[in-house]
Amino acid sequence: MFAPRSGWGFGCLRLSQLRAARPWACRAGPARRYRSGGGERQPGSEPAVSPPGLAHQTLKEWALLVSPFGRLRARLPCHLAVRPLDPLTYRDGDRVLVAVRAAEGGARDLAGLQVKYDEALKEVAIVSDTIDPQASVEVNAPLKFDLNIKSSGSGCVKIQNIECDNCKIETEQGTVILQSVKSQKLHVQTKGGKVICLGTVYGNIDIHASDKSTVTIDKLQGSTVNISAEHGLLEAKYLYTELSFLSSAAGDITLGSVHGNITLQSKMGNITVDSSSGCLKASTHQGAIDVYVSQLGKVELKSHAGSILVKVTSSLQAHLQLSGKEVDVNSEVHVQEMTEVHKDDGVLITGLMNQASEHEKWIKADAPEGTVKFRSQSWFQSLKLQD
Template identity: 40%
Template sequence: MFRSAAAQVGDGVLLRCSSPAARIGDGVLLRCSSPAARIGDGVLLRCSSPAARTGDGVLLRCSSPAARTGDGVLLRCSSPAARIGDGVLLRCSSRIRTLAPRFASASAPSRQPLKRWALEVSPFSTIRAHLGCGISVRPLDPHRFPHADRAFVAVLGSRGVGLDQVHVQYKEDIKELLITAGELNGSASIDLAAPIKSNLFISTFGDAAVQVKEMECDVCEVRTDGGDCFLHSVKSHRVEVSSNGGHVTAAGSIHGNVNVSTRGDGTVDVKKLQGANVTVSTERGLLKVRAVYAESSCISSCSGSVQLGHVHGNAAVRTVTGDAVVDGSNGFLEISSTGGSIDVYVGEGASAKLHTREGAVCVRVPPSLRAGLQLCGVSVDVSPEVAVHGVESDASEGRVTVTGYVNGEPPEQRWVNARADGGAVTVRTQSWLESLKLGS
C-alpha cells in the first residue's frame, strides 16, 4: 500500500508511506505532506484539501467526496480499497490488501442495518417487545427531534437473518409500539431509538440480551430467559428486571422503585440504586451493589455471596449459604444467614442486627461510634481499640455473651446486636476513610 511495507502495531495499524510514521493512541498516523485532520478515535491523516464532516464526528481532509460506510470511513479516491483496523477504508493507488486487527476477522460479517422503520409516535408511548433476538433501546436525540414524536427501529446483522420474522406496528389509538421477532439467524439484533419518556415492557427468550440506556419513564420492565440485561442511567418510577439465568449489569445510577432478580448462576453487578424501595436477589450468583440510597431495601441470595458498598437507609439482607459483606451503613441494617459469614461496617448513627447460625460475624465500627453492644458467639473478641464501658459477660451452653456500651451510653435504640450460633464474633475499629476503600 502506498508502494511501501505495512505492519501491525498493538491494537492499531502502522502504515509506512514516503515519510516516517508513528503510532498515536489506539489509532493510526499517516504522515504525508499537508495539514492534519483527526478522524475517529485517533486516526490522523495528513492531506491537502478542505475538510468535510461525516458520520459521528469524523473529519476527512482529501480532494474528493467523502462518505461514511458501516462503522468505518470511506475516502473516495481512484483505486481499489485497502482495509485498515476497524473499518477504515482508503482507496489509493495500490492493490487490495487486508490488515485485520487481532480482535476481529477480516472475513467477519458486518452488522449493517438490514431493515428500518421510521414511525410517528406519541412522546408518551408504550413500547412492548417480545423477541428471540437482542435489543438495544436508547432515547431520541433531543436536538434533532425536539418534539420527541418519532421512533426508529432497525434490524442489525448480516444477510439471511430472517427479516420476515420481524414485525413492527404502532397503534395510534392506544399509543403503543409493538415489536415482535422470532429467533433470528446469526447475531442479529434490534436497535430502537424512541422518545425518552416511553414506557418499556421488554421480554426476550433464549439467550437474547437487552440493553437500555438513559431512558426516563414511568415503567421500565425487562424480562429475559437466559439473556443478559444491561442498564445505563435509567430513571423510572418503577424498574423491574428479571432473568432465568442471565447476568444483570447496571452502570451509572438507576433511579426508581427497583426490583432486580436473576435465577440459576446469574449474577447482579450494579453501580448505584436510588429510590424509595429497592429489592435485589440472586439464586447462586454473586450479588454486588456499590451504593444503595433507599428508604427501605431488601437484598437476598441463596448460595451466592452478597457484596454491598454503602447502604443509606434501612436494609435487610438474607442469605442461606452465601457470605454477606457490607462496607458501610447509616441506618438500621439487619442481616441473617444460615451458613454464611457476615462482615459489616456500622457507621455513625447506625444500628445493626446480625445473625448467622453456622458462620462467623465481624463488626467494624468507627472509633467515635456511640452504641450499645450485645454480642453472642462460640467466642467473642473485642479489640482493645474499642472503648467498651459497663461490660457484662456470661458463658453458658457453649456460648459467650458480652454486653456493654461503646463511648458511653448511646441514644435510645442505637444498638449493635451480633450473634453467631456456631462461630466467632469479633469487633474492631475502622476509620471512615478506610471504609471508602479508595485503593480498591
C-alpha cells in the same frame, strides 16, 4: 426530511471488558437520513456500528410517527438496545427509530419481523420469533416511553438514558444492562443471564436473577429496592434507598456504601458491607458476615453456622449485645458498663460505646456456632484503597 442521527450498537458483553472500558461505549457511525412521512427505509451504503470482532450490516430501518408518551413492546430472540431520541433533532419527541442489523454471513430474512405503531394503544410493537438470534435491533425512542421487553434464548437487552414510569424487562439467558435509567417502577427478571447496572439507576426497583445469574450494580437510588439471586453473586457499590431487601440462596452478597433501612438474607453465601449508614439487618445460615458501621441506626447480624466481624468508628455511640461460641472485643474499642456472661454454649457481652444514651442505636451480633469479632476501624481504612 429528518435530520441525521448517530448510529450505536451493543458492544461486547464480557464483564471484564464492561468494567475496563465502560460497557458498550460504541463508536458512532456516519449519519443517516430518513425519508419524510414516517415510513420505512431500505439500508444504504453507510457502515453500521458493530460489536468488536463482528461486522454488522443494516438490513432495514423504520421511522414511526408516535405520541411522545407511549410504550414500546418488544418480543425478540435477538439483542435489543434502546436509547432516547436526540432532543435537538427531534424537539417534539414524536418519533421511534428502529434499525435491524445482522452479522455478516448471518440470516437476512425479516419476513417474520413486525414493526408497527398502534395509535389507539399508543404502543410501538417489535415482534418476531424467527429473526436470527445473532441479529440486533436498535431503537431510539422518546425519553418518556414506557418499556415492556421480553427476550428469548440468549438475546440481550441494553437500556440507556431512558426516563419512564414503567420499565419491565425479562430475559432467558441474555444479559440485561441498565445505564443511567430512571423509572417510577423498574422490574427486571432473568432466568440465566447477568444483570448489570451502570451509572445511577433511579426508581422503585425489583430485580430477580435465577440460577447462576449475577447482579452487578454501580449505584441504585430510590424509595424501595428488592433484589433476589439464587446461586450467583449479588454486588452493589452504592445503595441510597429508604427501604431495601436483598437476598441470595447460595451466592455471596457484597455491598459497598449503603444508606437507609437495609435487610440482607443468604442461606449459603457470605455477606459483606463496606460501609453502613442507617438500619441494617443481615442474616446467613452457613456464611460469614463482615460489616463496617459508619453511622448507626439499628444493626442486627446473625450467622447460624459462621462467624461475624463487626467494624465501627471509634466515636460511634451504641448499645452492644454480642454473643457467640467466642466473642473477641478489641482493646482499642472503649466499652463502658461491659458485662460478660459465660454459658455452656458460648458467651454474651453487653455494654455501651461512648456513653450511648439513645436506646434505638444498638448493635446486636449473634454467631451461635462461630466467633463474633468487634473491631475499631477508621473511615479511611474502610475505603480499601488499592494501588
